[in-house]
Amino acid sequence: MNAETKLYDCRDAFVGTLEALAEANPEIVAVCNDSVGSSKLGGFRDRWPDRLVNVGIAEQNMVGVGAGLANGGKLPFVCGAACFLTGRALEQIKADIAYSNANVKLCGISAGMAYGELGPTHHSIEDFAWLRALPNLPVIAPCDRAETAAATRFAASYEGPLFLRLSRVGVPDILPDDHEFALGKANRLREGSDLTIIANGVLTHRALAAADLLAGNGIEARVLNMATVRPIDEEAIGAAAADTGAILTCEEHTVFGGLGSAVAEVVVRGRPVPMEILGVPGIFPPTGSANFLLDEFGMSPEGIAERAMALLKRKA
Amino acid sequence: MQDLKAIANRIRRRDLQAVFEAGAGHIGGEMSAIDILTALYFHVLDVDPTAPKKPDRDRFVLSKGHTANALYVTLAEAGFIPRDEVATFLKPHSRLNGHPNCTKVPGVETNTGPLGHGLPVAVGMAKAAQMSGASWRTFVLTGDGEMQEGSNWEAAMAAAQFKLDNLTLIIDHNRLQQGARLADTNNLAPIPPRFEAFGWAVVEIDGNDMDAIVGALAPEARVAGKPKCIVAHTNKGQGISFMQDRVEWHHKVPSREQYEQAMKELEAAAQ
Ligand SMILES: Cc1ncc(C[n+]2csc(CCOP(=O)(O)OP(=O)(O)O)c2C)c(N)n1
Ligand SMILES: [Mg+2]
Numbered sequence: 001m002n003a004e005t006k007l008y009d010c011r012d013a014f015v016g017t018l019e020a021l022a023e024a025n026p027e028i029v030a031v032c033n034d035s036v037g038s039s040k041l042g043g044f045r046d047r048w049p050d051r052l053v054n055v056g057i058a059e060q061n062m063v064g065v066g067a068g069l070a071n072g073g074k075l076p077f078v079c080g081a082a083c084f085l086t087g088r089a090l091e092q093i094k095a096d097i098a099y100s101n102a103n104v105k106l107c108g109i110s111a112g113m114a115y116g117e118l119g120p121t122h123h124s125i126e127d128f129a130w131l132r133a134l135p136n137l138p139v140i141a142p143c144d145r146a147e148t149a150a151a152t153r154f155a156a157s158y159e160g161p162l163f164l165r166l167s168r169v170g171v172p173d174i175l176p177d178d179h180e181f182a183l184g185k186a187n188r189l190r191e192g193s194d195l196t197i198i199a200n201g202v203l204t205h206r207a208l209a210a211a212d213l214l215a216g217n218g219i220e221a222r223v224l225n226m227a228t229v230r231p232i233d234e235e236a237i238g239a240a241a242a243d244t245g246a247i248l249t250c251e252e253h254t255v256f257g258g259l260g261s262a263v264a265e266v267v268v269r270g271r272p273v274p275m276e277i278l279g280v281p282g283i284f285p286p287t288g289s290a291n292f293l294l295d296e297f298g299m300s301p302e303g304i305a306e307r308a309m310a311l312l313k314r315k316a
Numbered sequence: 317m318q319d320l321k322a323i324a325n326r327i328r329r330r331d332l333q334a335v336f337e338a339g340a341g342h343i344g345g346e347m348s349a350i351d352i353l354t355a356l357y358f359h360v361l362d363v364d365p366t367a368p369k370k371p372d373r374d375r376f377v378l379s380k381g382h383t384a385n386a387l388y389v390t391l392a393e394a395g396f397i398p399r400d401e402v403a404t405f406l407k408p409h410s411r412l413n414g415h416p417n418c419t420k421v422p423g424v425e426t427n428t429g430p431l432g433h434g435l436p437v438a439v440g441m442a443k444a445a446q447m448s449g450a451s452w453r454t455f456v457l458t459g460d461g462e463m464q465e466g467s468n469w470e471a472a473m474a475a476a477q478f479k480l481d482n483l484t485l486i487i488d489h490n491r492l493q494q495g496a497r498l499a500d501t502n503n504l505a506p507i508p509p510r511f512e513a514f515g516w517a518v519v520e521i522d523g524n525d526m527d528a529i530v531g532a533l534a535p536e537a538r539v540a541g542k543p544k545c546i547v548a549h550t551n552k553g554q555g556i557s558f559m560q561d562r563v564e565w566h567h568k569v570p571s572r573e574q575y576e577q578a579m580k581e582l583e584a585a586a587q
Contacts, residue, residue, distance in 0.1 A: 034464075034493050034495050036495045037494065038494075054495075054501055054502075055464075055502060056464035056493070056498075056501050057431050057432070057462060057464040057465055057493060058464045058465055058466060060466060061466065084430060087430070088430060115414075117338075117406040117413055118382075118414035118415060118429070119417065121381070121415050121427065121428070121430050122414070122415070122429060286408070286409045286413075287410045287411070288409065289408075
């Protein structure tokens, strides 16, 4: 990525799309926990003050209220910091949303390590693991503005609960403006036959940059953007194993139970190939910004490329 | 009392400087709580910076963990951590991140950051002292917006049931939460009768008045058989005119000009 590459906060694409959807569908409501500012819901509130339900600092109540609103015929987008939405209200998400099949869109804002220096209490690097363990709850982590907007449109049209994992950390544009989101389908962003790098969220653009570095060394990496962590794209993973023989996953999440684990579950069942899982190495991260911490944990483009080279040595 | 006021003023200035230099922090809620923190660490708590884990120490939990920097500055002032270390606030690998970490910072009892955790943990601490017949006391400071979390009310019931008269909850009642006034979000008013109905002894004080704080925290103020709730009426941004009672100063960072004006006001107040 050169110095001029423009970076975007995907919350803007999210709320812009949400407002467009809300204009067309009067049943759409936003639910939040004293998080109007951090969820960028100020515009929504100004336009439809009666359709913003701010329950105060009370995440368990927020999710329960969301379920009730859906039962009553509304289409709730429940927006809160991902760490509190998923961690604090996990049982509500399980019982009231997923198990009850409530048509609620859970929108985890500033997920991953976006809150940086605010520390591990505010990081949401366990949410893939927690939520993909639940039946009936698609888990989606878009990589850029276009995918965020597309996934938000998809969320409104999809009958049933889902979790949208959104960041505030700036990312470049990757997918075309008219990108259509398909649940459980990876996007092949780059072709290659030496290995496959699978990433999502804020890691996708880093994975692409790593592939560029590898190409400089004569290594061609396939890059898959895998926004949907559940249901996972088994076909794309199977093809990656068969065609490239090695898979490296990168995620802004602990290496325990996230994207890498989901991919590995498919790989071991189908066609075992050497794999590496890059992510937060199972510790509470030290103080630092999100980008600092990603680099620190080996997820700079250089770090990813290095891991890819190490992986290739294990390839049969 | 003059001493305590001078210390609080010093802590305010150091806090302001640290937030300005780090370019982040929660200055409004820090300014509202600093008088209470000062009274606790320099007059009330039986704690020892040279033995931060001594078993019979009083316990203090900063439940409104987003105001960690006010606690760091207070701990530095009280000798728990080096004064210079405050300059590392939010820096890469600093042990002073945006929310206090008890595994790294001496004097911190439990990790907070998600709101609504401090009171339940404090109930457990007070229960432990009661079970072992120990005389140390437990204090916990929450935000008023924080009291919207249901966990607090579960803990409030437990504390009364257990007759924890060794437990003091101080609510920093600055009337503002992150995005708006409590009154416009999820109003808790009136707080005192709610706690009374939950079986607590309640007092209301001016939480930015040192004499009032010290009086309410005195051991003689204990009510036998009941946990104590101090509703501390404070101002968010207390001591800095343009921050006071303004919601945007929940986590806004002063510009250089604003920083200089704020510092001038605090210095004038120290005279
Ligand atoms: C469980 C949880 N939800 C949301 C937040 C985000 N948050 C941080 S501070 C804050 C407002 C707190 O208001 P209050 O308790 O009144 O604190 P004060 O006014 O003293 O700063 C919010 C919503 C959080 N830290 N924890
Ligand atoms: Mg408050």
